[in-house]
Amino acid sequence: MxxxxxxxxxxxxxxxxxxxxxxxxxxxxxxxxxxxxxxxxxxxxxxxxxxxxxxxxxxxxTDSLEIMKNFRYKIALPAPSLYGQFKDLSINQILSALLDIGFDEVFEVAYAAEIVSKFTREALQKGNLKKPVISSACPAVVRLIQIRFPSLIDHLLNICSPMDTAAIIAKKQAVKKTGLKEEEIGVFFISPCAAKVTSIRNPVGLEKSKIDGAFSMKEIYGKILEKAKTTVVRDLSKATMIGVGWANSGGEAFGTFTENSIYVDGIHNVIDVLEEIELGKLSDLDFFEGLACIGGCIGGPLTVENPFVAKNRIRKLAESLPKREQPPVDEDLVSFEEVKWIKKIEKSEVMKLDKDISKALEMMKEIDRTHKTLPGLDCGSCGSPSCRALAEDIVKGCATENDCIFILKDKIKALAEELNDLAGKKPPVIK
The missing domain is CATH 3.30.70.20 (Alpha-Beta Plaits)
Incomplete structure (x- = not known):
């Protein structure tokens, strides 16, 4: 596939x-x-x-809004970070505007985040998870672990993200409410990032996502602004402090009520901490929340507002809401077992050197030898991210040593000197 x-x-x-x-x-x-x-x-x-x-x-x-026409009943799943994009709009104004855009219903991912927080607390209290437990809410971090830190896969929290949890509940509620078949109901996520769009097509821990499409927050932003001017504001929001707080880094960790936890944002910072965990230096930690984007989901590449401005708005919004420790959960609609992963997370196969192990080992030796001949500056001018990566590309036949501008410069210099020497020599006399 x-x-x-x-x-x-x-x-x-x-x-x-x-x-x-x-x-x-x-x-x-x-x-x-x-x-x-x-x-x-x-x-x-x-x-x-x-x-x-x-x-x-x-x-x-991302998907086009045109795909909504394929469904009789359409549900919007707004990410909590959407609320931080607007200066003067309340949560209910934003949700009401979504209905005016063409959705029949909205289901807050922030509300699902509260449910995930509740289930996470229960899982942590049982004490049978491998510590430190690593959040699985950011799909970019999950895939990073699959590719670069496969030894940490067993540390991942095996609970669906708020996005997928929201889709599970929203579809079941809609089937019950409308009497329609599940395939007639379209569920659409309003996404702050590309990784979440990818995870809908390649779900983590699930065979298939309940989400039928993902729209860019940038595309929806203008439409909400336009509709908000005339919308009739309905009382639609159910999320409280914990759920809305998930938009910012640290929101998920706060929802665990675990003091012995840390949160880190920015993919390169996350890598630094994962390396520490892999080395066993953070074995006394209970929970680690890692988010690929600076500031959390409010810093996603599909957002509109400056992430620091959006972060402050989310903070103020969350502080104005009640702190509900136990969100009402209808067991007929969602249970702990239903949001647990049903598929084991496997190591991602990156490009192998060769299927033959003995040949791959020989190629690794050749990479080491080639790497030693390179300047070690990791400047990227060759088109590879590092000298080590260039050495691998050379051995795999994807590049040559002449791609290194320093090696090429030395060769040109040596050639110029040789030509200069030849130019200074008198041609032999032909007798």
């Missing part, structure tokens, strides 16, 4: 500037012949390349 990626490359816009290869946390990008290319097996859809590309050549593919 082909793995779907939301993050894609527009080659016509790419100018081969190498900004993206320096920021990619999994070395999933190369620049060859003046154009970037994404190695699908290594991409975690974190969106770092989208942020740093000055030519907007990296894009996040």
């Amino acid at each position: 082909t793995y779907f990626h939301s993050v894609t490359l527009d080659k016509d816009r790419c100018r081969g500037c190498t900004n993206c290869i320096k920021r990619c946390p999994t070395e999933a990008i190369r620049v060859r012949e003046g154009k970037a290319r994404i190695i699908n097996e290594r991409c975690i859809d974190c969106g770092e390349c989208i942020r740093v590309c000055p030519y907007h050549a990296k894009l996040a593919v």
